[in-house]
Amino acid sequence: MGEYSKALSYYEKALEIKQKTLPSNHPSLAISYNNIGETYRQMGEYSKALSFYEKALEIYQKTLPSNHPDLATSYWCMGSLYENMKDYSKALSYFQRALDIKQRALPPTHPSIKNVKQSIEIVKKKL
Template sequence: MGEYSKALSFYEKAFEIFQKSLPSNHPLLAISYNNIGSVYDSMGEFFKALSYYDKALEIDKKTLPSNHPSLIVSYNNIGLVYKKMGEYSKALLYYEKALEIIQKSLPSNHPLFASSYNNIGGVYDSMGEYSKALSYFQRALDIWQRVLPPTHPHIKSVKESIETVKEEIIKNS
């Protein structure tokens, strides 16, 4: 826990410097908000994390094109916190917004597609919607197998997720 408070202290100092020297909607402030939110997320302080992630998203939406990759980060961060809080419909909403930007701005085999599919699959898994989860996990695996080395941890992890949801589908049929 001591390391989190140290990280938070450094991020807050950086934020104070940026706040004094940059306009209120500067992208570096959004990055700082995301960094601080990430520490709170890691500490399990989800409402504080959401507050900072929302501030980052507000700046990004005001200052960046609607399909900018930084928005993907903000939407994914918020989606992750909602998933951890068990608010799955909100998590899906944010993960799907991230996926929309990915679809508009990146080639179809980009690894962010796989990450996005994996995130959405994880929410469906948590909701007990195993067939939907399986579909998304398989899409993630398909892309990761094309762009990552076979021993990459993402591939191992999504294969395990696929096996788990397959077992659930069999168990529930």
């Protein structure tokens, strides 16, 4: 646990390979950006995390349908980051976007929907 610098190194290498072989708006790049962003979030380096999450979200918004689960995951990541940054109104907004997509894209009993609802309830209590 906690080998963030090693994880970051591997994620950055993967991103470098993808950048050389894929178009700049390929969803696979967004996955790498999200992974790097999540690692920075776990390390408490929120401004770096935000930068990578925003790159991922931008790609997803341009390339995926508006009800795609990966787009919802990206919104959830942004919500989690803003929750960590104690910007609860922004966190709530992103969590609600994630929930909206998940409710349109997934079966009503999918555990991911429950997880987002829990995130929303936690943030609402902090507002």
